[in-house]
Amino acid sequence: MVDLKGQYQNIQEEIDEAVLNVIRSTAYINGPEVKSFKAELENYLGVNHVIPCANGTDALQIAMMALELQPGDEVIVPCFTYVATAEVIALLRLKPILVDVDKDTFNINIEEMEKAITSKTKAIVPVHLFGQCADMEAIMNIADKHSLFVIEDTAQAIGADYTFSDGTIKKAGTIGTIGCTSFFPSKNLGCYGDGGAMFCNDAELAEKLRIKANHGQSRQYVHDQVGVNSRLDSIQAAILRIKLRHLDDYSAARLKAAKYYNQQLADVSGLQTPVFNPDSTHVFHQYTLQCDGIDRDDLKKYLNDKNIPCMVYYPIPLHHQEAYKQENTGDKDFPVTIELCANVISLPIHTELTYEAQDVIINGIKEYFNK
Numbered sequence: 001m002v003d004l005k006g007q008y009q010n011i012q013e014e015i016d017e018a019v020l021n022v023i024r025s026t027a028y029i030n031g032p033e034v035k036s037f038k039a040e041l042e043n044y045l046g047v048n049h050v051i052p053c054a055n056g057t058d059a060l061q062i063a064m065m066a067l068e069l070q071p072g073d074e075v076i077v078p079c080f081t082y083v084a085t086a087e088v089i090a091l092l093r094l095k096p097i098l099v100d101v102d103k104d105t106f107n108i109n110i111e112e113m114e115k116a117i118t119s120k121t122k123a124i125v126p127v128h129l130f131g132q133c134a135d136m137e138a139i140m141n142i143a144d145k146h147s148l149f150v151i152e153d154t155a156q157a158i159g160a161d162y163t164f165s166d167g168t169i170k171k172a173g174t175i176g177t178i179g180c181t182s183f184f185p186s187k188n189l190g191c192y193g194d195g196g197a198m199f200c201n202d203a204e205l206a207e208k209l210r211i212k213a214n215h216g217q218s219r220q221y222v223h224d225q226v227g228v229n230s231r232l233d234s235i236q237a238a239i240l241r242i243k244l245r246h247l248d249d250y251s252a253a254r255l256k257a258a259k260y261y262n263q264q265l266a267d268v269s270g271l272q273t274p275v276f277n278p279d280s281t282h283v284f285h286q287y288t289l290q291c292d293g294i295d296r297d298d299l300k301k302y303l304n305d306k307n308i309p310c311m312v313y314y315p316i317p318l319h320h321q322e323a324y325k326q327e328n329t330g331d332k333d334f335p336v337t338i339e340l341c342a343n344v345i346s347l348p349i350h351t352e353l354t355y356e357a358q359d360v361i362i363n364g365i366k367e368y369f370n371k
């Protein structure tokens with residue numbers, strides 16, 4: 001699904017030198033590389049504060065801890081997402097309130113989201129799924145109206161731009177109260193291990209996030225609150241500094257590959273190609289088709305038997321997972337999520353994808369429909 005080796009080989013000299021430099025420096029934790037990466041990412045995103053941490057799941061957890069959400073507080077999340085988003089909510093004994101998504105964009109449905117707000121709601125966690133932004137202008141307006149925090153899960157959309165109706169453009173993750181991202185190797189900005197970060201514009205909140213991520217330590221050996229230990233290590237920061245310089249090119253390469261798939265698959269009846277949110281650029285973390293009137297699992301098996309990689313993100317809706325089954329909500333509340341879990345199929349998309357490789361995939365799909 002991704003070609004991490006091909007991507008590495010294209011920047012191998014720079015990466016090898018940077019990694020060796022960290023090893024030789026012995027500044028393995030919180031060294032100068034972490035500080036430089038933090039500053040460079042702030043500059044790239046146009047955000048005042050980046051707080052690096054150990055992974056994207058930690059970023060979400062620390063964000064909720066720093067906002068002092070209390071057990072029983074309700075936090076709204078889309079039902080169609082990776083489990084991490086709901087997991088940290090439950091872990092902190094907050095109450096995840098699942099909401100259905102839009103069939104076209106896979107992102108949280110604004111009307112359903114507004115309906116889910118109660119007097120106990122404290123935060124909304126929009127997920128910019130597969131690489132394009134949720135409808136952030138509407139989300140921010142509703143959040144302001146109800147005084148709710150917005151924690152953006154931008155693990156799949158780093159680098160995407162969102163345009164407001166007044167023409168203002170902001171990067172995904174810099175719009176809400178806090179943005180959270182992951183540098184897992186297969187993410188659009190991936191390191192060679194685990195990594196993550198939080199973004200915010202408010203200096204006081206940034207300090208709270210830093211303290212929470214560092215054992216709740218306000219001054220050395222002074223712990224006024226319970227925190228966690230979540231750090232980005234220097235080797236990963238050195239790798240990320242190099243890859244950040246390529247991020248816009250990587251996004252462009254993904255978009256180009258997606259447009260080629262869109263063009264070649266446009267007239268395959270039985271498949272819906274990805275729909276663009278007009279207010280967001282798309283960085284195509286995943287290229288996801290919807291099957292219409294055909295058996296998705298049969299198509300997947302046909303392609304896999306021909307050694308054509310494809311995956312289903314995500315096959316099981318959150319409310320069917322044993323850990324996140326909710327009282328009083330069943331399939332009737334999540335018709336789109338149910339449909340998507342049965343219909344979606346994602347094709348390989350990465351920065352080194354060639355037209356030739358795409359043609360093999362495209363021809364495999366066309367053969368399935370002509371068989």
Ligand SMILES: *Cc1c(COP(=O)(O)O)cnc(C)c1O
Nearest residue numbers: 055056057082084155156182184
């Ligand atoms: C990858 C991902 C995460 C978690 O990131 P990790 O670094 O693996 O902890 C959270 N949310 C979404 C939407 C993701 O895709």
